[in-house]
Amino acid sequence: MTNGPHVTRRMAIAGSAALAGACSMRLGDNFTACDTHPLDYPTVQAVVRFGEMLTERSGGKFGLSMYAGGQLGNERDTLEITSFGGIDFNRVNLAPLNSIEPLTTVAALPFIFESTQHMRSTLDGPIGEEILASLEQHNLIGLCFYDSGARSFYNTRGPIRTPEDMKGLKLRVPGSDLFVAMVKSLGADAVPMPLDEVYQSLAQGVIDGAENNWPSFEQGRHFEVARFYSLTRHLLAPEVFVMSKQSWDKLSPEEQAIVRQSAKDSVPIMRQLWDAQVARSQEVIMASGVEVNEVDPAAFTDRMKGMWAEFITTPDQRRLVDAILANRQGG
Numbered sequence: 001m002t003n004g005p006h007v008t009r010r011m012a013i014a015g016s017a018a019l020a021g022a023c024s025m026r027l028g029d030n031f032t033a034c035d036t037h038p039l040d041y042p043t044v045q046a047v048v049r050f051g052e053m054l055t056e057r058s059g060g061k062f063g064l065s066m067y068a069g070g071q072l073g074n075e076r077d078t079l080e081i082t083s084f085g086g087i088d089f090n091r092v093n094l095a096p097l098n099s100i101e102p103l104t105t106v107a108a109l110p111f112i113f114e115s116t117q118h119m120r121s122t123l124d125g126p127i128g129e130e131i132l133a134s135l136e137q138h139n140l141i142g143l144c145f146y147d148s149g150a151r152s153f154y155n156t157r158g159p160i161r162t163p164e165d166m167k168g169l170k171l172r173v174p175g176s177d178l179f180v181a182m183v184k185s186l187g188a189d190a191v192p193m194p195l196d197e198v199y200q201s202l203a204q205g206v207i208d209g210a211e212n213n214w215p216s217f218e219q220g221r222h223f224e225v226a227r228f229y230s231l232t233r234h235l236l237a238p239e240v241f242v243m244s245k246q247s248w249d250k251l252s253p254e255e256q257a258i259v260r261q262s263a264k265d266s267v268p269i270m271r272q273l274w275d276a277q278v279a280r281s282q283e284v285i286m287a288s289g290v291e292v293n294e295v296d297p298a299a300f301t302d303r304m305k306g307m308w309a310e311f312i313t314t315p316d317q318r319r320l321v322d323a324i325l326a327n328r329q330g331g
């Protein structure tokens, strides 16, 4: 994993990582992996387990250094560095990939998956494979999807029951046009912002709220400031684990097979960790006295589905949307 501009970038990364130090986990010398979440978050732990499998299956040739907690930067920036080969492995949400590859938007549409089971079975099959493969032209090798639960809105003002309650609220979203349009369709103001700025912005009143799953709401400590969590469950957009194509191209076919298989084998591990984390986060949030409420689902579904047409514009996107809908149990 050397030579050319790659070395320069890698050295820069190694330098900043050495400074940041604190929550990196060293398993070997070869590959770098990063994640925006803390070390004990399910995505991070799944990639650590992936690294262990890699070491074992390569007879000790490969190892992984995990830089968690956003040490190497926000998802948009680290994705770019990954595509240049400066980071070998990266775990991100689909959101920052939406502006890079249109097929990723399909799995990030609000209310496209009717359940976790629907999301898992769709992404475990040919539709998931096609979305992962579409990343290669952007110099990323899509290895697997991880769960990200359901995203719902939380805020500092009061419970949201219908879109009318969202009028005028300033809500943080990840940097994705789809997310911006989604929040606008509900009558609120969308503020694109990296995840690591959300706590401070909530505390200072720069934003009124955001949207995320139980574990991110809890692990980012956002629940300490935003005391209302309204269960819209609008998105089941998954996480995705990618490798730099530059790093991939340096591996033999046998080594590539080990990487692919180890990533696939980390998926059931992640799902187990995820389900347990959701339960733990839910407990912490409820115990802290956050007011959690159900919403009027139809009002949200109607508005958010109205924006699908704006983002589903190519025949390939339409084909995938139809295939996902055909895969529903509930029709």
Ligand code: GTR
Binding pocket: 036, 075, 091, 092, 093, 095, 148, 173, 174, 194, 195, 211, 212, 213, 216, 239
């Ligand atoms: C989390 C996700 C992160 C990041 C974050 C966000 O649920 O795991 O990858 O996308 O949301 O909202 O920025």
